[in-house]
Amino acid sequence: MQVRELMSTAVVTVDVDATLAVAADRLLDAGVGSVIVVEGGDPLGILTESDVLRAARDTGRPLAAIDVREVAHRLAVTTTPSTAVGTVARLMADEGVKKVPVLDGVDLVGIVTLTDIVWELPSLRGEATAIEAVREEWSPR
Template identity: 85%
Template sequence: MQVRKLMSTAVVTVDVESTLDEAVDRLLGAGVGSVIVVEEGDPLGILTESDALRAARDTGRPLAAIDVRDAANRLAVTTTPSTAVGTVARLMADEGVKKVPVLDGVDMVGIVTLTDIVWEFPAIREKATAIEAVREEWSPR
């Protein structure tokens, strides 16, 4: 199964020049746990709820006084729509990330999350079992 089957195309973004107050409004308004930080539409980083809370606690400043660029993480991992779900799941585990932007060339076309993969796991396991059965049937004896 490819990432395109699981990814959400409704990616919530925030401009790199925004404040955490604006980013948190986007998080809460969309009911998501992270926003992709963009500059002129190009993804630069990711800001999670935890990042926003940590920045507020560490600085002791109001959210409106903290720049998104100071709290967000640079994008360490991206994927493509045609990447196998198993491959991106392994990459997420190896890199310790739960959300991965999906890029088609330079265009951000979606996001895939650990939750997306977990919800689809039974179908993925079923397909893997079917493939293994066919492989065993056709293997030389």
């Protein structure tokens, strides 16, 4: 199974020059746990619910007084639509991330989350079983 088969294409974004108040509104209105930070439409980083809460607690400032650029993380982990889901799951585990933007070249085309992968576990297990059966059938004895 490839990432394109389970990613969400309705990616919620926020401009790098916005405040955390704007980002929090986007998170809450869309019911998502992260927004992709963009500049001129190009993805630069990611901002999570936890990042917003931590910034409010640590600074003691209102969200409207904190810029997204102060808090967002640069995109260190991305994937492509054609990447195998197992590969992305391993990358997420290795990097300790729960959300991975999906890029087609430089274009943001989706996002895949740990939740997306968990919901597909039965299908992924079935796919792995089928692959193993073929491998055993064609293995030299």
